Amino acid sequence: MPTPRVLILRAPGTNCDLESAYAFELAGGKADSVHINQLLETPSLPSQYQILCLPGGFSYGDDISAGRILGNQIRHHLQETLVEFKSAGKLILGICNGFQILIRSGILLADDEQGEPATLTWNASGKFEDRWVKLSVDGHKSVFLNGIESMYLPVAHAEGKFVTRSTALLDHLKAEGQLALRYKSLHQSNGHVPYPDNPNGSLADVAGVCDETGRVFGLMPHPERFVDPTQHPRWTREGLQECGDGLLMFQNAVRYFAN
Amino acid sequence: MTLWEIDIYPAEGQPDRLGNTVTGDAADLDLAKDLAVSAARGFLVQGDIDETQANQLARELFADGVVERTVVARAGDARLSEPPNGKPQLLHVMLKPGVMDPVAQSALNAIADFGLKVDAVRTFRKFWLPETSAETVATLSSRILANDSIEQVVVGPLQLDRLQLGAPYQFELVHVAILNLDDEGLTRLSREGQLYLTLVEMQTIQKYFRDLGRDPTDAELESIAQTWSEHCSHKTLAGRIAYRDENGEQRFENMLKETIFAATQQIRRDLGDDDWCVSVFEDNAGIVRFDDEYNVVFKVETHNHPSALEPYGGANTGIGGVIRDPMGTGLGAKPICNTDVFCFAPPDISTSDLPPGVLHPRRVMKGVVSGVRDYGNRMGIPTVNGAIYFDERYLGNPLVYCGNVGLIPRNKSRKEVKAGDWIVSVGGRTGRDGIHGATFSSAELTSESESLSGGAVQIGNAITEKMVLDVIMQARDRGLYSAITDCGAGGFSSAVGEMGEKTGAEVWLDKAPLKYDGLSYTEIWISEAQERMVLSVPPANWDEFESLCRSEGVEASIIGKFVETGRLQLKYNDNVVADLPMALLHDGRPPIVRDAIYAAPATKPLNLPAPGSLDLNDTLKKILGSLNVASKEWVIRQYDHEVQGGSAIKPLVGVENDGPGDAAVVRPVLNSYRGIAVSCGMNPRYGDFDTYHMAASAIDEAMRNCVAVGADPSRISILDNFCWGYTDRPETLGSLVRAALACRDLAIAFGTPFISGKDSLNNEFSYEGETGKQTISIPPSLLISAMGQVEDVRKCVTMDLKEAGNTLYIVGLTNNELGGSHFAFVEQLEGGEVPKVNTDIAKQTFAAIHQAIQTGCLRSCHDLSEGGLAVAVAEMAFAGGMGASISLAKVPRNAGDVADLSLLFSESNSRFVCEVPAGKQAEFEQLMSGVPHAALGEVNESKRVSITGQTGDSLIDGSIAELKEAWQSPLRW
Known part of the structure; x- marks a missing residue:
């Protein structure tokens, strides 16, 4: 199996780049960390890679709003590069801040006449929160979620509430299987997922969204924070799993290029 | 040139987050019930842009079109003061000029990326209130909406036509007439110049300059004051102390050295070849062995006085500052986790009972937690340990302890400045922020402090520090510099003064990059602007170093040269503005001589209630619900405690992930199962009985927390942080010395070395009460922080x-x-x-x-x-x-x-x-x-x-x- 190369894009304030690179390597990929300035200087750089990962953090401090400034940089200078990357059948993963950047840049969901059709805005709780959530996979669209039914992963964000401009868009994305990852209730519930199981108040309990090809995927939870069994919050009670739930996502990405 | 104002409101049907916060805070502080507030965040943008462009920026940069709406107009336009929802009273809150505004800075760069030309941006918050009295507006402004030490409130529309950008500085060498001052004059100069030096110290300075036959320049006097400050030199505890207690009198030449340092030295001697300490009490943080490849470093500092005045900024720069300690230890450690411990007054005190000049403890707590959260989370450092203690005596003087653990390759654990190296400043620019922070932190707080010391209060910019960290780690591994230290209290004066102590240094102050025009050479020299590191870079490596920094957008500037002169010489455009021997700065301070007395308080038995007279279920619930014991989940969840991916035991544990863990454990090296456990111990209530047993109990508590999760007790290292009242009083100093004796005894008995420490004295708050001057002194507050090592986290x-x-x-x-x-x-x-x-x-x-x-x-x-x-x-x-x-x-x-x-x-x-x-x-x-x-x-x-x-x-x-x-x-x- 060829070893896919992963470009981990970092910018001022990115802070999950090392563990994201580690997760890809654990899954069998070869990861390089590339600074945004380097990419702006050499926009052809991604052609040497199969996977682009936008890791978590606070790019440019999340000043103005989360992911906005880097999202705009991509819009202004890298749109063509990424469209090309996408249409070459390659994979793009945005985790947490990376998801916010994908939404702001228009790479994940195409603009409508008023601009970005959806957003990740302030948590309904009004604050940053770090907590573990149960997730269920809806449909088979996302390459990254292939064969996964549910996962248990941590979220750690202040701006993760998924909102669309229109109900029609939400329905459309749902029908197309693009609302690929959802927060799930820990307890019995009749469809409604209450806080904190839905940690931010996202519409339709959306935790992750993929594009129409399933090869571009953004999610608020952090799969790279559960690749080793000792990262589970209750391993001292429940024993050590064979591997972390999040590792499967990175393995899916790497395996995608084996075929 | 046009000044545009862009107001951003929540769109129809979206929650008004900012407005709701104000409503909640007003209710919490009993200022107003159900206060209806509408709020907007806003930007002032000054530049050559037209209305279309301003609208484009509003739409594509500033606002989120899905959930927000904007009002865009020239500043002063009537459309900006049309009340939404019929609330007529308009207030604007904006940062005072010169206060760090990270969002405005980012916005400037982001606008440039649109190809538009703007020269200034400022942010503000806009509040609409129902018709209310001027008095209520003033109360809401000072209690909730703004903090006078960093912000200004504008009632009504903003009437600005341009943003101030600072005026150029005209050089003028200033001498301070000191030669002929009498004792009273010296004392006044020390106080009014915010030098906070003692009379003996002022006399020593006077004598030095009398021998030279000239007055000092202002920069010389400031350099001495900064270096000799309590904050930088720890002169009280490292001074001569005659201590008396029930066992008789002991005399110390250097109290800390003869108690806590001495204990570590003895432990190291006893360990012989098995000594696992690497560098203790010498660098910015203590260093111990971790595994075959790495050492770990640990440091805890306090940022009490700034946090009392501006809780958010004080705590923000507190954590930002302590993170720079490991970064400036050896050749630079990578920060791997934070610990934060706070002491507040109980948050339920009535607003009307607050002494003048005191912020409500609830506001202090929220501000401090937010400040630590925003800096730690942005830096990408998990905050894994902490504690909060409540006691009425912290009312005017809360305590904010911030700590950081770092990981450093074993062969990068030593630094050595070489004569001939460039003195290089990396990171943030220098501004007027934080002038006199070092001397201010050594003074007592009063109800006047807010107006007196505004300059000492700052806001941090975590991303600047993260960018510095990113390049420092690469430069370290490429071997591009020979020494590094952080710019903390005292700014360049302390950093360069310390680094050049053994060689000598020549500094070109005009070369330091500034945030804005108008700074004098002395302001540049003592500014405590955040996010700056000072490095010693061999000239041969400069090009590579500078180009590495530039590639990531980090500013690096040569501001001088280390020279083999043994002198500190400062220049501003070829004018010599200070010239002092290093020996005067570092060895010239007259020793502080203090008396310390400890008299045990009279003991009395505790009379237990008769069996059966208490409902013990109720007692148990009261203890569980007491603030020190109660769950701190509200705080812990706001900290990212899992970033960096090494979290093995989380601060909250149990079947619902919400039980109180004893210590958190992280794996700093992702392909290894070796772990670091971090815990703490503190109990100010015991200090009311006997500070010896208080200190002993704190050490025991920190140790047992670590041991309870699986740390090896023979590999625990600890830190001391003494926060005390006014130690010029022999009884106050006596209670501290007694605690230090316990630290010595317990460390030796356990074989547990102290590897670093810090003290903060004069933690008292004074105000004019109904019966004259009232002083609240904090209880003796010794924090012991422990760093344990876990061989295999899978056994925790x-x-x-x-x-x-x-x-x-x-x-x-x-x-x-x-x-x-x-x-x-x-x-x-x-x-x-x-x-x-x-x-x-x-x-x-x-x-x-x-x-x-x-x-x-x-x-x-x-x-x-x-x-x-x-x-x-x-x-x-x-x-x-x-x-x-x-x-x-x-x-x-x-x-x-x-x-x-x-x-x-x-x-x-x-x-x-x-x-x-x-x-x-x-x-x-x-x-x-x-x-x-x-x-x-x-x-x-x-x-x-x-x-x-x-x-x-x-x-x-x-x-x-x-x-x-x-x-x-x-x-x-």
Whole structure:
């Protein structure tokens, strides 16, 4: 199996780049960390890679709003590069801040006449929160979620509430299987997922969204924070799993290029 | 040139987050019920842009079109002052000029990326209130909306036509006339110049310059004041002290050196070839061995006075500052986790009872937590440990301890400045922020401090520091510099002064990059602007270093040269503005000589309530709900405690991820299972009885927290942070020296080295009360922070009960030690014996518990601290979602009667509760054979905590749901 190369894009304030690179390597990929300035200087750089990962953090401090400034940089200078990357059948993963950047840049969901059709805005709780959530996979669209039914992963964000401009868009994305990852209730519930199981108040309990090809995927939870069994919050009670739930996502990405 | 104002409101149907916060805060502080507030965030943008472009920026940069709406107009336009929802009263809150505004800075760059030309941006918040009196507006402004030390409130529309950009500086060399001053004049100069030096010190300076036959320049005087400040030189504790207590008199030439440092030296000698300390009490943080490849470094600092005035900025720059300590240790460590401990007054105090100049403790707490959260989270450093202590005496002077652990390759743990190297400043630009922070932190707070010391209060910019960290790590690994240190208190004056101590330094102050025009050479020299590091870069490496920095957008500037002169020479455009021998700065300060007296307070017995007179279920719930014990989940969840991916034991544990873990464990090297455990110990209440036992208990508590999760007790290193009142008073200093003696004794007895430390003195708050000057002194507050090492994190245990049928043991001796306990606190009882530490038993107990964890005998383990056995068992039960049934009959104790109440609630040290499965009982009892232990009862499915007394009476029987609710509800904000 060829070893896919992963470009981990970092910018001022990115802070999950090392563990994201580690997760890809654990899954069998070869990861390089590339600074945004380097990419702006050499926009052809991604052609040497199969996977682009936008890791978590606070790019440019999340000043103005989360992911906005880097999202705009991509819009202004890298749109063509990424469209090309996408249409070459390659994979793009945005985790947490990376998801916010994908939404702001228009790479994940195409603009409508008023601009970005959806957003990740302030948590309904009004604050940053770090907590573990149960997730269920809806449909088979996302390459990254292939064969996964549910996962248990941590979220750690202040701006993760998924909102669309229109109900029609939400329905459309749902029908197309693009609302690929959802927060799930820990307890019995009749469809409604209450806080904190839905940690931010996202519409339709959306935790992750993929594009129409399933090869571009953004999610608020952090799969790279559960690749080793000792990262589970209750391993001292429940024993050590064979591997972390999040590792499967990175393995899916790497395996995608084996075929 | 046009000045545009862009107001951003929540769109129709979206929550008004900012407005709702104000409504909530007004209700919390009893200022107004159901206050209806509408709020907007806004930007002032000045540049050559037209209306279309301004609208484009509003749409594509500033606002989120899905959930927000904007009003865009030229500043002053009537459209900007049209009240939404009929609320007529308009207020704007904006940062005072010169205060760090990271969002405005980012916005400038982001606008440039659109290809538009703007020259200034400022942010503000806009509030619309119902018709209210001017008095209410003023109260809301000062209590909630703005902080006068950094912000200004504009009532009504913003009438600005341009943003101020600073005026150019005209050089003028300033001398300070000191030669002919009498003692009174010297004292006045020290105070009015905010030098905060003693008369003897001022006389020493005067003599030096009289011998030279000239007056000092302002930069020279400031350099001396900064270097000699309490904050930078720790002159009181490192000074000569004559100490008297019940054992007679002891004289110290250097108190810290002869107690705490000496203990570490003895431990290292005793360890011989097995010495695992690398660098202690010399660099910015202590360094110890971790594994074959890495060392770990640890430092905790305080940022009390700035946090009292501006809680958000004070705590923000507190954590930002301490992160720079490991970054500036050796050749630079990578920060791997944070710890933060706070002391506040209880948050339920009535606003009308606040002394003048004091912020409400609730506001202080929220601000401090947000400040730490925003900096730590943005830096990508998990905040894994902490504690909060509440006491009325922290009202005007809260304490904010911030700590950081770093990881550094073994061969990068030493630095050496070389003469001929460039002095290089990296990171943030220099502004007027933080002038006189070092001397201010050494002074007492008063109700006037806010107006006096505005410049000492700052806001940090975490991303600038993260960018610096990113390039420093690469430059370190490429070997591009020979030394590094952080710019902390005293700014360049301290950083360059320390680095050049052995060589000498020539500094070109005009070369330092500035945030804005107008700074004098002295302001540049002593500014404490954040996010700056100073490096010693060999000229041969400069090009590579500079290009690395530039590639990531980090500013690096040569501001001077280390020279073999032994002098500190400052220049501004070829004018010599200071020229001092390094020896004067570092060895010229006259020793501080102090008397210290300790007289033990009169002891009195604690009279226990008659058996049966208390509802003990109720007592237990009161202790669980007391603020020091109650759940801090509201705080902990706001910190990212898992970033960097090494989290092995989280701060919150148990079946619902919400129980109070003893210590968090992280794996700093992702492909290894070796871990670092971080914990702390502190109990200011014991200090009211005896600061010796307070200190001993704090060390024991920090140790047992670490040991309880699986850290090796022979590899724990600790830090001291003394926060005390006014130590010019012999009794106050006496109580501190006594604590230091305990630190020495306990460290030696445990073989646990102190590797670094810090003190903050003069933590008092004075104001004019109805009966004249009132002073509130903080209680003696010694924080002990522990860094433990875990060989394999997969052997760690947590405190939550795991399985019905397992046996619960207590390990350690329980004594009649209810003095200063939480039982005494909630039942309002006075007197009693304060907990002491039997170091022989403690050391053996720690070793035995460690063995039991290593051999897999324990399913859970929890240390006993505030609230004693009853609280520990209750916490274990509700964290695990299990029941527990225990009897006090066999609890090991010293000879003599120990009442049921003492067995339940005594806070005797060095104790643990352990959960042992049936198959491991024999092995466990064998391991514990040398230490006091007894089986208490068992874990069950009942979901109740049942405790019976020595005669078999039921003392406590409560459901874990109600106990947990009592524990969670007080700080569930």
